[in-house]
Amino acid sequence: MKTVVRFIKSLGQRAADSWLRLAIFCTDAAALVWFPERVTPNTPRHDFATSRWRPLAWLVPLSRPIPTGGAKNRFLTIQFIQPVTNPNPGVQRWWWLRAAWLAVFCITVSCGTLTARAFTSADADTLFAAHSKAFYRSSNGGASYKKRTEGTRPADFWTEAEQLEMVLDAYERTTNAQQLVMFTNLFRGFLAEHGRSWGTNDFNDDIMWMVIACTRAHLLTGNPEFRDVARTNFDLCYARAASTNLGGGLWWKVGVQSKNACVNGPGAIAAFLLGRATGEGNYFTIATNLFLWERATLFDPTTGRVFDNINVNGHVGRFALTYNQGTFVGAANLLGFTNEARLATTFTMQELCRDGYLPPGGENGDGGGFNGIGVRWLVRYMKDRGEQATFEPWLQKNAEAAWQARRSSDNLSWCRWPEPTPPGPRYSWGCSSAVVILQVVRPTETVKTEN
Numbered sequence: 001m002k003t004v005v006r007f008i009k010s011l012g013q014r015a016a017d018s019w020l021r022l023a024i025f026c027t028d029a030a031a032l033v034w035f036p037e038r039v040t041p042n043t044p045r046h047d048f049a050t051s052r053w054r055p056l057a058w059l060v061p062l063s064r065p066i067p068t069g070g071a072k073n074r075f076l077t078i079q080f081i082q083p084v085t086n087p088n089p090g091v092q093r094w095w096w097l098r099a100a101w102l103a104v105f106c107i108t109v110s111c112g113t114l115t116a117r118a119f120t121s122a123d124a125d126t127l128f129a130a131h132s133k134a135f136y137r138s139s140n141g142g143a144s145y146k147k148r149t150e151g152t153r154p155a156d157f158w159t160e161a162e163q164l165e166m167v168l169d170a171y172e173r174t175t176n177a178q179q180l181v182m183f184t185n186l187f188r189g190f191l192a193e194h195g196r197s198w199g200t201n202d203f204n205d206d207i208m209w210m211v212i213a214c215t216r217a218h219l220l221t222g223n224p225e226f227r228d229v230a231r232t233n234f235d236l237c238y239a240r241a242a243s244t245n246l247g248g249g250l251w252w253k254v255g256v257q258s259k260n261a262c263v264n265g266p267g268a269i270a271a272f273l274l275g276r277a278t279g280e281g282n283y284f285t286i287a288t289n290l291f292l293w294e295r296a297t298l299f300d301p302t303t304g305r306v307f308d309n310i311n312v313n314g315h316v317g318r319f320a321l322t323y324n325q326g327t328f329v330g331a332a333n334l335l336g337f338t339n340e341a342r343l344a345t346t347f348t349m350q351e352l353c354r355d356g357y358l359p360p361g362g363e364n365g366d367g368g369g370f371n372g373i374g375v376r377w378l379v380r381y382m383k384d385r386g387e388q389a390t391f392e393p394w395l396q397k398n399a400e401a402a403w404q405a406r407r408s409s410d411n412l413s414w415c416r417w418p419e420p421t422p423p424g425p426r427y428s429w430g431c432s433s434a435v436v437i438l439q440v441v442r443p444t445e446t447v448k449t450e451n
Contacts, residue, residue, distance in 0.1 A: 118443075119438065119443055119445065120443045120444075120446065121173070123403050123438060124170075124438035124439055125174070127406065128170050128435050128439065129411075130406070131428070131432065134146075134412055134426070135149070141185070142185055143189045144193070145163045146428055148426065148427045148428065154189075155429060157194060157201055157203075157206045158206040159368075159369060159432075160186075160190060161210035161213050163429070163432050164183060164186050164213040165209075167182050168216050168220065169439040170439050171183070180217075180220070180221060190210070196229055198233050198237075199240075202255065204241040204251060204252060204253060204254070204263045205252060205253075205260065207233050207236075208270050211233055211270040212269055212273060214229050215273040227274075227278065231277075234271065238250070238267070240254065241267075245257075245259075245312060246297065246310060247297065249294065250267050252309065257311060257312035258309050259309065259310050261309065261321075261327070262308075262321075262324055264291075265294060265326075266327050267290050268286075268287045268290040268291040268294065268331035269287070269327060269331050271284070271287035272284060272287035272334045287331065290331070291335055291337070297310055297316075299340065303351070304325075304340075304343035304344040304345070304346055304347030304351075305318070305320045305344075305351070306320055306324045306328045306347075307320070320351075321367075322352060322359065322370045322371050323370040323374050324374075325345075325348045325374055326373050328340075328344050329344045329348075329377050329378055329381050330377030332381075333381040333385065342381075342385075348374065356394055356397050357397070357398060357401060358375070360415060360416035360419070361430070363415060363426065363430030364427050368429040368431075368432070368433065369429045369430070369433050369436075371415060372433035372436030372437060375398070375440060375441070378395070379440040382395070392441075392442065396441055396442070398437060399437045399443075399444075402433070402437050403438060405419060406421055407420065407423065409423070413431060413434035415434065
């Protein structure tokens with residue numbers, strides 16, 4: 001009984017109303033066929049719920065709202081009632097049929113739903129392996145991710161960098177040394193394509209993403225090459241991007257007079273991690289200054305919204321994106337600004353989501369991996385600060401949806417969960433968010449339960 005009640009409550013008033021009306025319609029129709037001589041359309045509504053047994057006196061469709069519930073009782077209201085004896089055998093059989101059908105219906109759907117939504121660590125392995133099989137390619141001692149399932153074109157600079165971070169997410173979950181081999185091969189392939197110095201890339205945010213990936217790899221492995229490449233490219237990027245215009249911060253792109261969250265949040269994280277990797281205090285100072293500028297310029301302290309950008313004329317692009325929320329939270333957490341981190345995480349959960357699901361992105365565009373980036377840093381904050389009770393159920397809901405959205409043909413899951421992944425070509429970047437969220441969010445089951 002508790003399982004049924006929890007299931008009905010989880011549906012919400014509108015959904016519960018719809019499901020119950022459908023189930024009641026089916027049983028009423030069946031009753032009219034099986035014993036029409038005892039039950040008529042004029043039978044009083046309250047008589048349908050009569051029973052000598054208290055366990056059957058539940059799920060009562062009322063013809064009017066309960067007075068003490070406010071607007072939420074505009075819909076079908078469910079409550080326990082006192083058992084009533086009705087001598088009409090037809091009514092009794094009708095009620096028994098309805099009660100039995102509703103119980104079986106709700107328990108079946110509830111159990112199936114709970115089992116289907118759960119995901120395990122093995123499922124995280126499955127999504128990572130599927131992504132690797134579809135997109136990872138080795139060549140001449142290096143490797144890269146293909147842009148899409150069809151063709152051989154490699155992923156773009158920054159989406160490749162972020163998929164290197166995805167590999168590190170998997171390693172941090174599994175400690176599987178093979179994933180460090182993958183990262184090293186991808187690093188070699190990246191240098192072969194883009195060189196050891198990335199100054200020819202005008203996008204400062206692109207460089208910061210790869211700096212983060214390389215610095216994380218150094219902190220996990222101790223490999224000095226990862227650290228040295230990261231430091232060289234952070235320094236050249238910071239030198240051209242930092243200015244006192246608008247009070248500080250980093251320009252988004254060479255020749256474009258806009259300072260964006262997508263470079264300042266990652267820049268603060270990159271600088272902080274380099275401080276750890278090198279032991280040089282100036283990187284911590286840079287990290288703090290970049291975060292404080294972003295907080296003062298691109299953050300609403302009353303709501304937790306992180307604005308996208310501010311241009312040289314002072315106009316602020318006030319729209320919020322999950323990856324900007326995530327890197328702001330990541331920098332705030334690393335630097336100890338926990339109130340700001342909590343506020344920005346709460347805003348993401350409550351304001352950017354629809355029915356609790358992170359906003360869908362376009363596969364063949366920047367937005368395909370936004371949710372993966374955002375979740376990576378939100379989860380790190382949640383774990384570091386012990387906020388699981390507040391945020392983990394929401395994150396697990398999204399991880400479960402990402403797992404369920406995979407397609408059966410190759411286990412690829414796109415970035416628009418809970419919508420199922422359609423057939424046809426898929427993009428490595430668009431499929432990376434689902435992989436990331438299953439790597440970083442704690443599984444809801446340790447062993448898969450069969451339905």
